[in-house]
Amino acid sequence: MVKFNRRQTLGLMGAAAVSGLATPAIAMNKKIVVGALRFTSHSGSFVAVERGYFADAGLDVELRFFQAAQPMAVAIASGDVDYAVTAISGGLISLADKGAIKVIGGALSEEPGIDGQKILASDAAFKAGLTSPSQLGGKTFGMSTAGSSFHYMGSKVANAEGVEMSFKPLQKVGAIIGALKSGQIDAWSIVPHIAKPLAGSGAVHIIGDISDYLPQYQVTTVFTSSGNAADERQQTTDFLAGFGKGVSDYNSTMIDKAGGDDGINEMVDLIHKYVYTDRPREKAAPSIINGTMRINDGARLNVASVRDQLNWFQSEDLVDGGVTMDTLVDASYVETFEA
Numbered sequence: 001m002v003k004f005n006r007r008q009t010l011g012l013m014g015a016a017a018v019s020g021l022a023t024p025a026i027a028m029n030k031k032i033v034v035g036a037l038r039f040t041s042h043s044g045s046f047v048a049v050e051r052g053y054f055a056d057a058g059l060d061v062e063l064r065f066f067q068a069a070q071p072m073a074v075a076i077a078s079g080d081v082d083y084a085v086t087a088i089s090g091g092l093i094s095l096a097d098k099g100a101i102k103v104i105g106g107a108l109s110e111e112p113g114i115d116g117q118k119i120l121a122s123d124a125a126f127k128a129g130l131t132s133p134s135q136l137g138g139k140t141f142g143m144s145t146a147g148s149s150f151h152y153m154g155s156k157v158a159n160a161e162g163v164e165m166s167f168k169p170l171q172k173v174g175a176i177i178g179a180l181k182s183g184q185i186d187a188w189s190i191v192p193h194i195a196k197p198l199a200g201s202g203a204v205h206i207i208g209d210i211s212d213y214l215p216q217y218q219v220t221t222v223f224t225s226s227g228n229a230a231d232e233r234q235q236t237t238d239f240l241a242g243f244g245k246g247v248s249d250y251n252s253t254m255i256d257k258a259g260g261d262d263g264i265n266e267m268v269d270l271i272h273k274y275v276y277t278d279r280p281r282e283k284a285a286p287s288i289i290n291g292t293m294r295i296n297d298g299a300r301l302n303v304a305s306v307r308d309q310l311n312w313f314q315s316e317d318l319v320d321g322g323v324t325m326d327t328l329v330d331a332s333y334v335e336t337f338e339a
Contacts, residue, residue: 030058030059031059032060032061032062032082032083033064033080033082034062034064034081034083034084034085035065035066035072035076035083035086036064036065036066036085037067038065038274038275039191040191040271040275040288040292041291041295042085042274043246043247043254043295044085044107044243044244044246044247045061045085046063046270046275047247047270048061048242048245049061049246050270051245051246051249053243053246054242055242056242056245057238057239058238059235059238059242063274064080064081066086067172067173067174068144068171069086069087069088069091069092069144069149070090073092076225077095077098079225082224082225082235082239083222083223083228083239083243084222085107085108085220085221086220087219088103088149088218088221088306088309089147091145091147093310093318093319093328094319096226096327097319097320097322097323097327099226100225100226101223101224101225102223102328103223103330104223104224104240104299104333104334105221105240105296105299106220106222106300106301106334107219107221107222107247107296107299108218108219108220108294108296109218109294109295109305110211110214110215110216110217110219111211111216111293111294112211112215114255114294115293116191116192116209116211116293117190117191117209118189118191118195118196118206118208119133119157119187119188119189119207119208119210120195120204120205121186121187121204121205123181123183123203123204123205124186125183125186125187126207130207131205131207132207132208133157133207133213134161136163136186137158137164137165139186139187140165140168140184140186140187141167141186141187142170142180142188143168143170143188144169144172144173144176145169146167146169146318147313149219150176150189153210153213153214153217154187154188154189156214156312157210157213165186168184170185173190173194176188176190177198180198181198181204187207191291192290192291192293193275193288193291193292194287196287196290197287197290214305216302216339218296218302218309221301229330229333236333240299240333247298247299250267251297253267254267254289254292255292264289268284268285268288272284272285272288275288275291298334298335300334300336300337301331301336302336302339303329303338304337304339306325306329307325310323310328
C-alpha cells in the first residue's frame with residue numbers, strides 16, 4: 001500500500017492548493033469521508049446520505065466539499081478523504097501513476113437525448129461574433145487548472161472545429177464564472193444547472209453542446225486510494241452499494257420521472273440542502289431541475305471515454321506517456337463498457 005503525506009502529495013501535484021481537509025477516516029468503525037462538489041451531478045452521494053443508504057451499508061459518512069477536482073485528488077492520496085466523485089484530471093492521473101489513486105467506477109455521463117454540458121460565450125464575445133464553437137479561433141477559454149476537465153473539453157472542441165484558442169487557468173469555478181461574466185475570458189463549458197441560469201441572466205450565451213463533440217463523455221468518475229482499492233474491498237464495495245442506491249433514486253426520479261412531479265419536488269428539496277444553499281428553494285429549484293444529467297447506474301464505467309481522456313493528457317504531455325489503463329483504473333468493482 002502506498003500512502004503519501006500532504007507534503008509529498010503536493011510535491012507530486014506541483015502547486016495544487018489544498019485547504020480545510022478533513023482528518024483521516026477511521027477505517028476500523030467504517031467512518032469515512034467522501035469528497036464532493038456542490039453540483040447537482042453529485043446527487044448520488046447526497047441521496048445516499050439523506051436516505052440512509054450509506055448507513056444501511058454500515059458506513060458513517062461525512063461529506064467534505066471542494067471547489068475543484070485536483071484538490072480532491074490530493075486529499076484522496078494523502079488519506080484525508082476516502083472516496084470521491086469528480087472529473088479525471090492530469091493531477092489525478094499523475095497520482096495514479098505514483099500508485100496513490102485508482103478510478104473504481106463511473107458517475108456523470110453525457111448521453112444523447114439528455115441535456116448536458118453547455119459551451120458558453122461571454123456577452124462581449126457573443127456580441128463580437130462568437131455565436132458558435134466554430135468561431136472559437138483566437139479566443140480565450142476558461143479552466144480551473146491546466147490538465148483539468150475544462151482543458152480537455154475545450155481542446156476537444158477546438159480540435160474538432162480545426163481552430164486554436166488559448167486557455168486561462170482561474171483555479172475555482174466561481175472565479176471562472178466571474179471572468180466570463182466580466183469578459184476577461186471569452187468562453188467556457190459547464191454543466192447545465194450552472195450554464196442555463198447564467199445564460200438566462202443575459203450575462204453569457206449558450207453557443208453549443210459538449211455532447212456534439214463528446215457524445216458518450218464519462219464526465220466524472222468514482223475514485224479512491226490505491227490502498228482502499230486493494231486492501232479495503234468490503235468497505236469499498238459497501239461504499240459503491242450505498243452510492244449506487246442514491247444514483248438509482250436520482251435517475252428514476254429526475255430522468256425517468258417515476259414519481260411524477262411529487263417525486264421531483266421531493267428530490268429537489270433533498271438536493272437543495274447541498275446545492276444553491278444560498279438561494280431560496282423557489283429560486284434554486286429551476287437550476288437544480290435544469291442540471292439533470294444521467295449518472296451511471298451501478299457506477300458503470302465507460303472505459304472507452306476514460307481511455308480517450310488518458311490518451312489526450314498524454315498527447316499534450318500533461319502526464320507520463322507510460323501510464324496505462326490498468327495503472328489508472330481498477331475494473332474489478334463495477335461493470336465496464338465501451339461507448
